Amino acid sequence: MKRKNLKALIALGFASTFVLAACGGGASDETADTSGGNTDTSGGSSAEDFSIVMVTDIGGVDDRSFNQSAWEGMQAWGEEHGKEQGTDGYAYIQSDDDSQITTNLNTAVQSNFDLIYGIGFKLQPAMAELAEQNPDQNFVLIDDVIESDNVASVLFKDHEAAFLAGVAAGETTETDRVGFVGGEKSAVIDRFEAGFVAGVEAANPDATVDVQYAGSFGDAAMGKQLAAGMYGNGADIIFHASGDTGNGVFSEAIDRMNAGSDTQLWVIGVDRDQQEQGNYSGGNLTLTSTLKGVGTAVHDIANQTMEGNFPGGQVTNYGLAEGGVGLTEGNLSDDVKTSIDEYRQQIIDGEITVPETPGE
Template structure:
C-alpha cells in the first residue's frame, strides 16, 4: 500500500477552537445563497460518539474548523459536520454531503468503512476520506495511524507510575483498531515493569459512559491504580469513577486518548497523561492537499511517531522527570527502528516472549 507522510504538522501545543456549534440539516437540499457553492467545501460525518465526545470526533472537527478559518470559509456552508445518532445515519449523511457537491467528504471512524465504500461507488466523481480504516476505492483516501506506537509510550508511563503493579486498559469496541492501542500499551508496560499485571476489558460501545464507569469501578476495586482508555465517549465514565475515588482519598489515575484530556480529569487532577492522536492535523492536511489539487486518491495516508501523528500529550506535570526521560529514550528507539511495537495479539505474544 502506498503511504504518504504528513508534511506540515501543527505544533503539539497549537491552540484549537472548541466551539462546537451544530451545523447542517437533515434535508438533502444543496447549499444556496452562501456565496460559496462554487468554492471549496469540506464536510465531515461523525460516528455515533458525536462531535463533542472530548476525543476522536472532536479532534477531527477541530482540524476542519482550523482549515475552514485559515481558508476564509464559512461554517455551515464552506465547512460543516453532520451528526450520526446511530449507525444507520452514516449512509444518508454521507449521501447528503455528496449531493450538496462537497469537494471532500470525511467519514470519522472505522465503523463507517462499509458505508463510505458504498457511497463512494454511488458518487464516483466525489472525493471521500475515511479515518481509521482502509477502504480500497479509487476515490477514497484512507487516513490511518500507528496508535500502537503512541500507546507504547503511555504504557511506559503507566508501568513506571503504578504503585500496585496493576494497571488497566478499557477499550471501546473489540476490533483490530483498538487492539493496536491495547497491544502497544501492554508492550510499553512490560518493557519497564515486567512484574505488572494488565487487566483488559471492552465495553463494546464508544458512547456509553455508564459502562465505562462500571468497568473502571471494578478495576479500581481490584487495586488497579492506572487505567488507559481507548473508548471514546465511554471513557468519560472512567474519568467520572476516578474523580469520585480521588475525592475519597484514593490515589488513582486515568490516561486519556486521542487528544490531551487533562481537562476531563479536573478539578480532581486524575489525568496522568494522554496519548494524542493528531486526527486534527491529519484531516487538516488532507483537506489542504485536496484544495491544492492533490487529493490522495486511493492512497493510504499513515501517521506515526516519526512524523508526529501520535505522541504523548504536552500535559506532563503529573509524571516524574525520570519517567519522562525513559519515555524520550523509548520514543527515539521506536523512531530509529530499534523497537517494533506490536499491533495485534499475536505480535504482542512474540514481543512478550522476547523480553
C-alpha cells in the same frame, strides 16, 4: 449555488487545536499507492467556494476525543481560509447510532460538498459503496482503507503511542495493577491494547494489565462501571481507548479521589490532550494522553484537495517518526519522561517493533 440541506448539522464552537503537542513537527506521508490517484477537486470548484464536511463516528464532536479532534482540525482549516460553518465552508453530520451512518453519508453526498470525511473505521462499508456509486465525489476515510481513486485513506500507528502510554503506566503504578478500557473490538483498538500491554511489560514486568471492553464508543455509564471494577480490584491507572465511553472512566476516578481515596488514581487519555477532564477537588488525575493527529490529517488533506492535489488511491500512515502520534507530558515525573523519550527514539530507530495485535 450548492445545496446544503443538512438535517443533522449542529453548530458548536471549539478552540482550534489541531497541531500535535509534544510530538514533533507535522506528519509526512508513508504512502502505498493502490489506485493511481485522482487530482480532480470534485467538479472543479474554485478555492473560494470549496467546501468540506465530516460524518462523525459514534460520540459526536463533543466527545473530547476522536471526533472532536477531527472537528477541531476542520475548524482550523475554516479559520485559515475564512470559511463559514454550515454554508459553503465546513460542516459536520453527527452519527448517534450505527444505523445513521449510511443516511448521513448519503446526506453529505446529496449536499454537494467537495470533500467528504468519514471519521472512523465504522464508516468504511457505507463509504466504500458510495464511493463506487459516485466516482466524481472525493472522500477521505480515517482509520481504515478503501482502495479507490476517489478515496484517500488515513491510518495511524496507534500502537506506538500506546506503547509509550504503557511505559508511563508501568513506571508510575504503585500497585503494579493497571487497566485498559477499550470501546469496541476492532483492528484499530487492538493496536491500542497491544501497544499498551507491551509498553507496560517493557517498563514493569511485575505489573498486570486488566483489559476490558465496553462494547461501545458512546456509553459513559459502562465506562464508569468498568473503571469501578478495575479500581476496586487494586488498579491505580487506567488507559482508555473508548471515545465518549472514556468520560465514564474519568468520572469514576474523580468520584473516588473526591471521596478521599487512599491511593492516587490516574487516567490516561486518548487521541487528544485530555488534561482538563482530570480535574478534581484536590488536583488533576490525567497522568498523560496519547495524541493522534486526526485534526492535522483533516486540515492537510483539505488543503491538498483545494489546491488540486487530492491524494486519491493513497494510504497515508502517521506514526511517531512522522510526528503523527505522540504523548503529552501531563503529570508525568521527570524520570518517567526521560524514560519515555528513550523508548520513543528506540521505536523511531527501529530498535523496538511494537506489536499491533494482542498476544503478538
